[in-house]
Amino acid sequence: MDMHFDQHISRQFNEDLESLKTEMLEMGGLVTSQVADAVEALANADSEQAEKVLRIEEEIDKREMAIDEHATLIIAKRQPAASDLRMVMSVIRIARDLERVGDEASKVAKMAIALTDEGTAPRGYTEIRHIANAVRKMLNDALDAYTRFDVQAAMRTLAEDEQVDMDYRSAVREMVTYMMEDPRSISRVINVLWTLRALERIGDHAKNICEQVVYLVEGADIRHGHESNLKNT
């Protein structure tokens, strides 16, 4: 799929849109590695790496603000229409989702620090690793689909969120069982639960990004279960 964003009569407009998209994808790259680092810090009980994740969080917030500012300028100067407008809108929305993914990564990092301090909770790690791998793949694939304007890939990735939600619910049931079996583990297992919750939310944000790929390419708003809007276009 080619969206011809480089074919405006105004070369400056081409460049403005291109750099907005690049900014967003760079932010996506940074956020993706934040998630990976946070999960790794948790798995290795590495509080130093977790601290690093918390430091970079600030940088992500700044990038979201910069993208918003640049998108606002494009709207003010160019009054984009049609696919250009959808490009700007989708970048703004994705940047917000990415910022929240960054927040979730920070939560995981904080749990890594807490769990390291308390002594590790061996239970629940398998589930964390499993869900972490799934949502990291979703996030990568969603950004990849955006880069390639690939609606089919976006729809495939979007569908994976259902499995993540199911895995999350079954992991929660498992954790509840642990807590009932051994009440002394409750505080540690609750940290594991928060981590699982944060990871599950990352899956939701990846899903939102996929919805923006569909919006950008097809002009259909499929958020909140309105997949039928895609068929109508």
Place this chain on the structure above:
Amino acid sequence: MNTMTLDAPGYSEPASPQTLEKETVDTRTKVRETVGTPFCDNAKLKMRNVNVFYNETQAIHNVSLDIGRNEVVAMIGPSGCGKSTFLRCLNRMNDTIEGCRVEGDLTLDDEPIYGPKVDVVPLRARVGMVFQKPNPFPKTIYENVAYGPKIHGIGSRRAELDEIVENSLRRAGLWNEVKDRLDKPGTGLSGGQQQRLCIARAIAVSPEVILMDEPCSALDPIATARIEELIDELRKNYTIAIVTHSMQQAARVSQRTAYFHLGHLVEVNDTETVFTNPEHELTEAYITGRFG
């Protein structure tokens, strides 16, 4: 290849034979028929299979379009695309151009516009027109508005005319600015005021349709905003077709937008659709400022 030189005499833009040939191929492959919703249920004006020629040159190719009651339809497209030519067919303004020939079925309230018995003077009272450049008569403000009703025999007594003049100026949003100087020349007003005076003049004869050919292109943003506000107001009582080069204006004032390209009507759709997710690639290229 000569047959594909689409511009009206005097409007032609320099184009090398190569680009013309390229555009010809492009248009043939890309424009087969109008996409979107060219027709509507409560049509005031119906145009079917309209072809317009300037001598041997075809300027409009098989265009079919409805304009509904109380609807604003915006016509957009690059220079020389035929949008003004098409607009001028609707009240037979093209009759004044030598060598211009209009084919097809054009009706106003299902009565033919080009029928042999049609008198263009009352037709143009029913289908009024506002031009790009404000063109008040070199007379007083009062006379500018009263002239039309007088020649159409609408207001014969002074009191009647006074009422028509005041009403028309009020509707055009100009009354408060000129009520104390109705006896001053219309040409002494500012550009935006002159254009509103021309709109007042057009509505003084109680038209059913108002055609506007780039009514704001000579106006500043504030005067433009006033006219746009006025168009929205006028829509309650009239059917409006507007040709504009400002995409934002089309987006703001119209309910449907028609995109013309090299004499073809490429796409007609709800204005929202045209500006967020146009159906045709040529429409998309034009409204986003890409190489078409």
